[in-house]
Amino acid sequence: MQLSQEDVKHIAKLARLELNEKEVDKFSNQLSDILSHAKILDEVDTSSVEPIAQITGLKDVFFDDERKDCEFTDELLAQSPMEKQDHMLKVKSVF
C-alpha cells in the first residue's frame, strides 16, 4: 500500500504536527513500507477472536471516591510557558 503525500498531510493535521515538504516525502515512503509490512497480519484468522487491551485480565478497579487536594497546584501551573491569571492559563485566540 502506498500513502500519498495528501494522506500524509491529512494525518499530520489530525496529529497536530506541522511537516515540511521533505518530511512529507520521507514519511509517505516510510509509512507505506511500515503499513505494507503490517498487512501480513491478514494471514492470521481472527474471525472468532475478541480483541485484547488489558493483558493481565484486571477489570473494574475501584478506589474510594474521596476528594483529595492536589499537593502541587502552583508548581504544576508554574510549568506552563503561558501567561497566568488567577490559577488560569491565558492562551492565544482560537481564530
Next chain:
Amino acid sequence: MSHVKGHMSNVIMIDLSISQAHEGLKNKKFSSVDLTQAYLDRIKELDSKLNTYVTVTGDFALEKAKKIDEAGDFSSPLAGIPMSLKDVVCTAGIKTTASSKILENFVPPYNAHVADRLFDAGAVLLGKANTDEFTHGSSTETSYFGTSKNPWNTDCVPGGSSGGSASQVAADLATYSIGTDTGGSIRQPASLCSCVGLKVTYGRVPRHGVMPYASSFDTIGPLTKTVEDAALVLQAIAGRSEKDATTPNVPVPNYSDSLKTDLKGVKIGIPKEYFQEGVEEETIKVINDGIEVMKKLGAEVIDVSLPLTKYSIPTYYLLAKSEASTNLARYDGIKYGHTTDSAKKLTEIYMKSRSEGFGDEVKRAIMIGTYALSAGYYDAFYLKAAKVRALMKKEFEEAFAKCDVLVTPTSPFPAFKIGEKADDPLAMYMADILTTAVNLAGICAMSIPAGFSSGGLPIGMQIMANQYKEENLFHAGHAFEQATEWRIKKPNL
C-alpha cells in the same frame, strides 16, 4: 594515601554488585560517601566517551550518601548504593527530559512512585540515564542529547531504549539502573552490553510518574550486574499501588528464596521460532551452548512451538504506536515543555510546538498511530492487531502449561554500528523481533550474559516466564550465571 592507590581502590569499589557493596557498607569497609564519590569520579573520567548520563546529580547523591552514613542503618540491601534512573522516571526538582527537546528543561514537581520506593530503601541517585526519545528506539540514536556508546566497542550502539542504563551498568558507571521495557527496551540493551536486564510482568511495578510510551505494554525494571541484584531491586519496587490501578493484588514473594544453583525439576521450553532465519548463527550457537549448561544443571529441555512469533513485530508496532500517539497528545506547547515563539493562534501553538519539539522517530510513531486509529483504518490495523495479541497471549499460556521457562536469544544479533540502521525504521523495528512478543503477552522475561561474538561483542540469553512468575526467571538465571563466568568479563575502557 597516594593518588595511584586511591584510584585503584576506586576501581575495586565500583566493580561491586549490590550485594557485595552492601556487605562492604555494613561491615564498614567503606562508606556510602566513598562509594558514591568513586562512581562520580568514574563518571567524570569516562562519560564524555560513553555519553550515558543526561544529568549527573553529584551534590544530591553525596548529600544522600552522607545521610545514610550518619544514620548507619543498612538493614535495606539498597541503602547507600549508588544507582541511576532512566530519564523518563520523574524526579522532584531534578530535570527529567525523556531525552527530548520538548522536555529539555522540564523539572517535575514530584517523584515517580518507583523513585520514591527506591529512595525510601536508601538508594543514592547518581543521575538520569540517556534513552531514545520518549523510549522510541532500539539504539539510543533518537535521543536529543546524542547517542550513548557501547562500552565493548564505542563505534557500536548500546541498544535501546534503555541504552544509557545498560552502558552504565556494564561500564561501572552505576551499580544498577532503572529502565523501562515496552518492546524490549531493558532486555535488548542488557544483551548488547552484557548485563542483566529484567522485564517484569505487566503491572508488577507501578508506573505512576514514569513517562509513558504505550500504556498497555510499559513496564519498569532493573538493569544490574547479577541476577541476585535484579531480585533485590525488584523486591524494593514491586507490588500494588493506589497510584497505578493496573497493579494487581498479587502477593510479592521473597525473590531471594528462588536463587538456587541447580535446575533439578525445572522444565525448559525451547521455541524453535526464536532460532530461525534472521537470527545470526553465532548468536544461536551461544544460546545452544547455554542450554547445554542448563541441562548439566539438571534441567529437562523440551521443544515447544510459538507459530505466531513472526507476527509479533507488526502487531506490536501497530498497537504500541497507536497508544503512543494518544499518550503524546499531552505535549501541546501549553501545559509544560517546549513552546513555539512563532504562533499567532491556538492551533499554531500545537502544530509548531510539537513539530519543533519532537524528533523524527517520535513524529513517525505519532503518524503511524494516528493512521492506525483513524476512521476507516481502525478495524484493519488497530483492531486486527488487538485480536492477534489475544491469540499470542493464548499461545504463551499453552506453552507455559508444558514448561516453567522458555529460553531464547534476546537479540537476533550483537551490537550494530552507530548509524547502520538509523535511516531505516523498519530495519530498526526488526531489532526487537525476539523481545516484543513478551510485552504483547504481558509476561516477564530477563536477559542475562551468555557469551561473546567472535568480534568480542556480548550476546545475551533471554529467559521468559508466565505472568507473575519472576521467581522462575531468578531461579534459572541465577543457576546459569553461577555455572558460567560471563558476568566477570569487563569491557576494556
